[in-house]
Amino acid sequence: MTATVTEAAVAEGAPSDEDLSLLLTIRAFEERLLDLFGQGMLNGTTHTCLGQEYVPVALEALLRPEDHVFSNHRGHGHYLARHRDPEGLLAEIMGRRGAVCGGVGGSQHIRTERYLSTGVQGESLPVACGVALRLRRVSPGALACVYVGDGTWGEGGVYEALNLAALWRLPLLVVVENNGIAQSTPTQRAMAGTIAGRAAAFGIAHERVVGSDLAAIRRQLAPGVEAVRGGAPLVVEFVTHRLGPHSKGDDTRPAGELARVRAADWRAPYAAAEPERVARLEAAARARIEAVVADVVAREPS
């Protein structure tokens, strides 16, 4: 039930300009967000997805417009990959005109069309099962995709939902971003056994994705995602890396660990393979985000 691909970085050819731009735009957005926090321009808290940007970008090619996506506290990349709307997201985070949810939800409570994020761990899995139940009836072939982290597997609701998804053959795709750390707690101090073992306990298929090559990921996952559409739920576990802090300024990992995590960043192999293209698209992504920041900061409150 468990499958793994090798850790090839750019093994299957260069990503398209569109994919690369999206990756770099999400990164620029998150980096700029931490800057704005540092300048005292943001309220509350936020959780950036630095290092994990490739997960939703890879999956976006496998999702259809009629699919539902459920995200979590670390959801900016999920939203930007799905809706390409940095203006609306930043306005939401800053409480300015044009905010996706009027500034009520903020960073971790976003809803638009078929996208929804919530701030409580594991809460969205049962909800996604309910949505999947309706999709199976009124929109056969559509699926509900839920992003969770490794830490989410401490919540009982996850298992209640997996049980139902398997029993009822729901089109449920669970995407686990296993970045090895939950806030400050390493996964090995919070999880007995494995995610693969837990999926297997329910007779649910499990795919383990190592590496960040978009084409290789899509090739690995395409058959399983197609099977989800027919009612075979799937758990996809991305072995990934959180480059930034949990929220802001709260990273207590030792320097050696941080160096190891940064060495695994998806950006480096792309930049090494095509330095000029990456530099050009990165400059464009940063310029776009700068323009978004200038625009949104000048807007009135939502």
Added chain:
Amino acid sequence: MRVAENLNAALHRALAEDPDLHLLGEDVLDPYGGAFKITRGLSDRFPERVLSTPISENAITGVAAGLALAGDSAIVEIMFGDFAALAFDQLVNFAAKSVSMYGSRVPMRLVVRCPVGGGRGYGPTHSQSLQKHFVGVPGLALYEVSPFHDNADVLAEMFAREEPCVLFEDKVLYTRPMYEVAEPFRLDVHTPGVARVFLDERPDCVVVAGGGVSHRVMAAMRSLLLEEEIVCTLLVPSRLYPVGIELPPGTRRVFVVEEGTAGGTWGAEVAHEIHRRHFADLDGPVTLIHSADSVIPTAPHLEAAVLVGADDVHRVIRETLRG
């Protein structure tokens, strides 16, 4: 018709009239038909939309919320209301908040049915009245089954709100007849959704109570009339929260009766609302009558000592009015 039959008929009608309505719960399938037989006949008639679930209150409620979020309607049966504690996150942090936390109103047609209350010897974790734990949640409305409200109307009203609702069903009501009041009292509709049990003469006090304790209050009203010549009017709202009680003109004394245990009660919320609007018209503050500050014991003599009874209602009203 008994209350259980009225509720069962209301569920049949709701599922027949709304092709997008689902009912989920533990052991709800025929021939069992639910622990209290309220879902009897539903799964035979609507097999695709009546779903028996694992023992997973969190997931059941979450699935129902997901159905509602995507445009369906859903009813959840929590076998014993006590287990709604396991669904608290889905109900409070997801379903109720989703109505407003995404900036524009998201309709959520979701009803969570909770059989509650003691008097049957089920003990501390199967006998509670949990209403007070759900009071004051934005986007969450609370209703209570009564012998005076047709549950078809109550269900229709809850779904029309397009926000999650909890329907508390006092288990002792299930075998009681609908619309029956003790002689010489009469029954009518006081204001929409609020039943009134009354005499024609001017009352000495108004008693506000949820449907579950209405028989206990009526028994006290009868003994107070016959033994003390104290005349009471009983108001039974279908909706507990948001509180919407209109006092009859000239009301000077008010009591609120509920089976919930002492501390942070629904009655305190009702009292606050009445004080806010009518304090100057009252002869004294609203008096709360409820069960003791205790778990609900199993043994009948211990349980009876904790739960509010007709004698408690009689005694408190007499002492408050007569000193």
